Amino acid sequence: MGLLDKIFEKANEEEQTMEKLNIGIILGSTRQGRVSPQVGEWVKGIADKRGDANYEIVDIADFKLPFLGEADAPGIAAWNEKLASLDGFVFIVQEYNHSITGALKNALDLAREAWNNKAAGIVSYGSTGGARAAEHLRGICGELKIADVRTHPTLSLFTDFENGSTFKPQELHLTNVNAMLDEVVAWSGALKTLRQ
Template identity: 45%
Template sequence: MLNVAIVVGSTRPGNRAGAVARWIHETASRRADATWEIVDLGDFELPLLDEPIPAAVDDYRHEHTKRWAAKMATFDAYVFVTPEYNHSTSGALKNAIDFLYAEWVNKAAGFVSYGYDGGTRAVEHLRLVLGGLQVADVAAQVALTIHGDYVDETELRPREHQYAAAGSMLDQVVAWGAALRPLRLGDEL
């Protein structure tokens, strides 16, 4: 069975990422094809990238990086929950991604974004970043809008079509995560 992280991609006080992650976790946990775990960036207290050696060299020096790497290495795939801040993802999520390399390679990623326009520009930036890390990003995504999927712009209440979008995205994450498993495990194809 696949192990999938649902990454809370914001550390901003009062952010909506935690609520979105809990919603997608609840939705995903009804499935029997993977295990799902919420991973909150705030729990790792990563400073602004402070590793002296590029992540691709796989020689992490700091304990916070080693702890982050050990956690991310346990997953077969990821669902990134990202806000859209200034037409991009959060600095905290980009920073956390930049700390690692091997832990991302040959894994799958899906996206749940949120913002006034659904956070789609944040996802497009993440697709470029993760492509450079050899992550297979899936096409289906969930794009929650503040004016349509929230009550009074504060309480998350996804519209019905968002559940279908989440199901499609999760289907693809599981399929791609399973398909890439032989590459991660070194098996012959």
């Protein structure tokens, strides 16, 4: 391949990267010893193989968010800027007392416009696949104008984790994760036109 061809190929790749949607994989738990990073990395690994969007892990813990109204920490602006840079989301949701974590609820409350008119998928885990937490999150998504897609991979603490701590997902979830991402990418692209 000649030098010019290489330059054109590189420029083409860069243009495609810039045009691609940005999807954030949001880790919903922040506690020490949490398993959400394992689950998030697994989803990102599947997502990156698709090449259809720019996927990144967004860790709520990195932003050191105060509880809403308690303090004016710089993390709040950084959190809003990060969300504003994203076209869609995949929430990694864990079930705490039949709902989402306090950390995720607070992070949801700390932004408004940055969530609006974007799509989201949910990957949840818990003793019953985190289903109750995920359903609570769907109600919140409605209020924040986040279009949550139907397909919802549910991971079991009993069959997808060893000792509840080492993530060993069953093969069967792969199809569901890809179907969920198909929907997130399609809806994120459609909703982007509303925000332009």
